[in-house]
Each structure stands twice: as C-alpha cells, then as structure tokens.
Amino acid sequence: MQSTEAPVPEDASGWQDTEPFRCEAAGHTLDFYPSGGDRWEALIGLIDGARHSLQLCFYIYAEDECGRQLRDALTRAARRGVAVALIVDSFGADARDGFFQPFVEAGGSFHRFMPRLTRRYLIRNHQKMVIADRQSAMIGGFNIEDSYFVPPQHDGWQDLGIILRGPATERLAQWFDGLAAWTAHPRKQFRTIRRMVREWDSGSGPVRLLMGGPTRGLSSWARCVTEDLARGRRLDMIMAYFSPVGRLFHCIERIAARGQARLVFPARSDNGATIGASRSLYEKLLRCGARIWEFRPARLHTKLIVLDDAVYIGSANFDVRSLYINLEMMVRIEDAALAARMREFVAAHVPASLEITPELHRRRRTIFNRIRWTLSWYLVTVVDYTVSRKLNLGL
Numbered sequence: 001m002q003s004t005e006a007p008v009p010e011d012a013s014g015w016q017d018t019e020p021f022r023c024e025a026a027g028h029t030l031d032f033y034p035s036g037g038d039r040w041e042a043l044i045g046l047i048d049g050a051r052h053s054l055q056l057c058f059y060i061y062a063e064d065e066c067g068r069q070l071r072d073a074l075t076r077a078a079r080r081g082v083a084v085a086l087i088v089d090s091f092g093a094d095a096r097d098g099f100f101q102p103f104v105e106a107g108g109s110f111h112r113f114m115p116r117l118t119r120r121y122l123i124r125n126h127q128k129m130v131i132a133d134r135q136s137a138m139i140g141g142f143n144i145e146d147s148y149f150v151p152p153q154h155d156g157w158q159d160l161g162i163i164l165r166g167p168a169t170e171r172l173a174q175w176f177d178g179l180a181a182w183t184a185h186p187r188k189q190f191r192t193i194r195r196m197v198r199e200w201d202s203g204s205g206p207v208r209l210l211m212g213g214p215t216r217g218l219s220s221w222a223r224c225v226t227e228d229l230a231r232g233r234r235l236d237m238i239m240a241y242f243s244p245v246g247r248l249f250h251c252i253e254r255i256a257a258r259g260q261a262r263l264v265f266p267a268r269s270d271n272g273a274t275i276g277a278s279r280s281l282y283e284k285l286l287r288c289g290a291r292i293w294e295f296r297p298a299r300l301h302t303k304l305i306v307l308d309d310a311v312y313i314g315s316a317n318f319d320v321r322s323l324y325i326n327l328e329m330m331v332r333i334e335d336a337a338l339a340a341r342m343r344e345f346v347a348a349h350v351p352a353s354l355e356i357t358p359e360l361h362r363r364r365r366t367i368f369n370r371i372r373w374t375l376s377w378y379l380v381t382v383v384d385y386t387v388s389r390k391l392n393l394g395l
Contacts (some may be wrong), residue, residue: 012155015152015297015352018345025311026206030134034345036149039142040066046132046163047073051353054084055131055176059124059315060090063099067144071103078106082193086182089125090114090144111183123190123214125179126311126326128315131359136172137164139314139331141240141303146243152298159301162313168331171209175200175329193327206335212316212328221316222323228253228307228332233259236306236346238295241317243277243380248323256290263341264293264349266300269313277319277374283365286358293353310338320381 017035020042024030033039047054047070054077061067076083086103088095090112100110113125130138140161142148150156164172178196181187197213202220212221229235229251242265244252254263263285265278282292305312314330316322354360 006232017151017158018348021340021341023338025333025338026166028164028168028207028333030165030333030338031163032345033161033163036156036159037150039140039159040149040160042163043130043138044069044073045134046130046138047077049084050077050132052082052133053131053173055056055081055129055173055180056085057087057125057127057129057176057179058144059089059126059128060145061093061095062087062143062145063095064146066146066149067095067099071100074108075103075106077104078108081251081278083109084113085109085111085176086315087113087125087180087183089113091124092126099130109180109184111180113179113183122325123328124141124321126315126322127329129172129176129329131173131176132288134170135165137169137172137348138162139164139172139329141301141315142368147299148301153378156298157301158295158298160304160313168207168209172329175209175211179327182273196332197327206333210314210330210332213327214325219324219328221328224332225305225307225312225323225330229255232307234306234308235259235261235263236343236347237262238264238302238304238346239317239320239321240269240301240303241271241274241278243274243281243322243377245320245381247282248318250307253284253288255287261285261288261290262293262346264288264295264346264353266301267294267296267354269370270299273376273379274319276373277380279364279369280373280377282356282361286356286361293350294356294357295349295353297352302348304342306339306346309339310334311338311342313336315321375380 020033020038022031032044036059074084104110128140128142138161141158142161148159151157194215195217197211198215200211200220202208202210210221210224212219226248232255235255247384252261266275269275285292303316311333312330316328316330322328
C-alpha cells in the first residue's frame with residue numbers, strides 16, 4: 001500500500017545530539033547527557049570515581065560490549081574496596097548469572113528483582129539509577145545495552161541521562177537500601193514492595209522524589225503528576241510510550257483546549273504496538289488543539305515532562321504500565337528557569353520531527369490502521385509489553 005505520510009524532514013538525516021549541559025535548580029545541580037557517547041563516559045566516570053559505595057539498578061542488562069565494560073568497571077570498584085550493589089530485573093535483563101560471576105567474586109552484591117510467579121509476575125522493576133557515594137545519582141531512561149550509547153546513525157536510542165547532586169540523592173540511596181534488602185531476602189513477600197511504594201514520603205518542597213508501583217490508590221508518582229495535570233496550563237513532553245487512560249488523558253485534553261500542549265512521540269521503536277497505541281489517541285488530542293510531532297532520526301526512548309514550572313525526569317513512560325504497575329522512579333523539580341531550559345530541549349527535537357497535522361492524521365486513519373491502532377492500544381494497556389513487542393503489527 002502506498003504511503004500517505006509526508007516525507008522525512010531534511011533536518012532528520014543530519015540530526016546531531018545536543019551537547020551536555022548543566023542546570024542549577026532548587027539547591028541541586030543537574031548535568032544532562034542527551035548523547036549516548038557522552039552518557040557512557042559520564043556513567044563510567046561516576047563508577048570509576050566512587051570511593052565508598054555504588055548502588056545500581058537497571059531494567060535491561062545485556063551481555064554485549066557495554067554490558068561487559070560496565071561489569072568490569074564494577075568489578076574494579078569492588079576490588080578497590082567500594083561496596084557495590086547491583087539489581088537487575090528478572091524479565092528485562094538477558095545477562096545470565098554466570099556473566100556477573102567475576103563481579104561477585106570480587107565482593108560485589110548481585111541480585112535480580114523477581115516477584116513470585118503469580119499474577120504479579122507481570123510486575124517489572126523499570127527503575128534505572130546509579131548512586132555513587134550517596135552523593136551523585138545518574139538517572140534517566142537508558143538501560144545497559146550497546147544501542148543506548150551509540151549515535152542515531154548506528155541505530156542508537158534517543159535518550160537522556162541526568163546526574164543529580166544535592167539532598168535528593170541521599171533520599172534516593174535510602175530507597176535503594178530498602179529495595180536491595182527486599183530483593184536479597186530469601187522469603188520476599190510482594191506486599192512489602194507495595195507497602196514501600198504506598199508509604200514512601202516523596203517530600204513537599206520544590207524537589208520531590210516520586211516512586212511508582214502497584215499499590216492500592218495512587219503511588220506518589222501517579223498522584224503528583226495527576227494533580228499537576230489537573231491544574232496545568234502548559235505541557236511539553238517527549239515520551240517514548242504514551243497511552244494514558246481516564247482522568248490523566250482528559251487532563252491533557254483540557255490543557256490542550258485551554259492552554260498549550262506540545263507533544264513529541266516516536267516514529268520508530270523496538271515495540272511498534274506502542275506507536276499504534278499512541279496514534280489511536282491522536283484524533284482526540286488534535287481536536288482539542290494539541291500539537292503532536294513524531295521524532296524520525298532514531299528510536300525515541302526519552303522520558304521528559306515539563307508541566308508549567310515543574311520538570312519530571314526519570315524512568316517512567318506515560319502509559320498504564322509505568323503509571324500503575326511497574327516500579328518507577330521520577331524526580332519532580334519545580335523551578336521556572338529549569339522548565340524554560342527543558343522546553344528549549346523539547347523544541348530542539350521539533351525540526352527533525354514530522355508534525356502530525358489533522359490532515360495528515362486523517363489520511364493515515366484508514367480502516368486497516370484504525371484496527372491496528374486499536375489492537376495495539378489493547379496489547380499495550382491491557383496485556384503486556386512482552387506480547388506487544390512480539391506482535392508489533394507492522395508499525
């Protein structure tokens with residue numbers, strides 16, 4: 001079938017990642033690393049510079065070159081007397097236990113997040129963090145796999161890593177302490193994790209450390225972003241997976257209708273069903289006045305929300321799984337200058353993206369595509385990423 005989409009923007013073929021930049025906000029220093037190469041150097045530098053402790057948590061960990069180099073850096077740290085603890089998710093991480101044996105033999109602590117095989121097996125630890133000496137924390141959406149650290153020209157992911165320094169880092173280390181204790185416990189009970197998420201104190205100042213996960217009622221992450229959206233007037237977002245439901249989606253519609261909503265989503269992904277799920281929502285968003293772009297040069301994995309003067313950064317997508325099911329970590333920083341800088345960052349992606357106008361969306365919205373998008377939405381919001389990734393419906 002002949003494509004009805006507009007051509008790729010000329011700027012897309014020459015896309016260059018933004019250089020690292022620094023912001024000071026609310027008593028914290030934030031160093032941003034949009035480029036995979038810069039992100040990798042910062043990650044290894046953080047590990048090599050640690051003197052007392054390293055706490056790491058990743059969803060995906062692959063047995064590739066980056067996986068080996070990071071394992072070896074952690075092994076060196078353990079050998080020089082640093083207390084190193086690594087947690088990987090049992091579903092997301094392909095690396096085998098034997099792969100980490102040199103690290104364990106050097107004195108490192110390695111565990112997998114693995115709920116018991118009940119209905120809770122779909123719960124993932126989607127958090128990504130590296131905490132050095134309880135003083136510096138690298139957070140973001142990136143995993144440990146080669147594709148997260150190579151440029152778009154080599155099919156790398158477009159992502160964002162942030163090194164955070166300030167009082168929130170110690171709080172993040174405290175969260176990791178509890179998570180590590182649960183993961184290492186021989187008779188772990190899932191209700192303990194639910195209680196940790198439910199009882200987590202995210203704080204009330206301009207910097208809030210938010211946790212998401214499966215708990216009765218809303219987690220601090222879901223509750224905080226819902227409250228901000230309910231009263232927000234300006235929304236800028238770069239989001240890898242976007243398929244909100246219920247009140248959250250209606251709040252975005254209201255912002256688009258009464259204020260401004262600028263949304264950048266992927267045109268490419270390793271999970272095409274997530275793209276279809278997002279496209280199933282475009283018509284309502286466009287009708288309310290939202291402006292939507294699809295980023296073309298690379299697979300988009302960034303998770304960034306700028307909502308009035310608040311900036312959300314961390315591990316969470318904006319879909320049912322990241323809002324209500326998976327363990328997630330997001331930092332919310334309320335600072336007008338930081339929000340303005342991150343809106344500039346969002347705007348830098350627009351020239352290399354395809355704007356989804358109402359006319360373009362109508363041409364795309366064939367009966368066949370509507371069926372695919374609806375099925376994609378069901379797979380992503382009701383079933384599971386694992387299933388939807390295998391059945392990406394040609395998207």
